[in-house]
Amino acid sequence: RHCFTGSYRVVKPLLELFPTMSVGFTAVLTCSSAQESWQAVREIPLERIVMESDAPHFLPRQVPRSICQCAHPGLALHTVHEMARVKVLSLSHTLATLRENACRLCSL
Numbered sequence: 001r002h003c004f005t006g007s008y009r010v011v012k013p014l015l016e017l018f019p020t021m022s023v024g025f026t027a028v029l030t031c032s033s034a035q036e037s038w039q040a041v042r043e044i045p046l047e048r049i050v051m052e053s054d055a056p057h058f059l060p061r062q063v064p065r066s067i068c069q070c071a072h073p074g075l076a077l078h079t080v081h082e083m084a085r086v087k088v089l090s091l092s093h094t095l096a097t098l099r100e101n102a103c104r105l106c107s108l
Contacts, residue, residue: 029041050105
């Protein structure tokens, strides 16, 4: 599921129906209003999550528009950091798992 911003209740049946499906999250996770998405991140196994920059949209909350006017893949670390915080995992473990997920998804 691309650019998921909904609740776990919405995505749970899809994860069960499609066992190889991954769920993509963007910098929307960095917004203080993303509580529903944070809950989904907590519930979805990290092995089923992929990171999206969704460039040029969804600039991370920590990046002022005066410094950068559009999102790019180099800003994805802000979202990964938020993902690790929400899942109470180390940043290095989160990064390594997301890398493995991307490699698997893209058959690399």
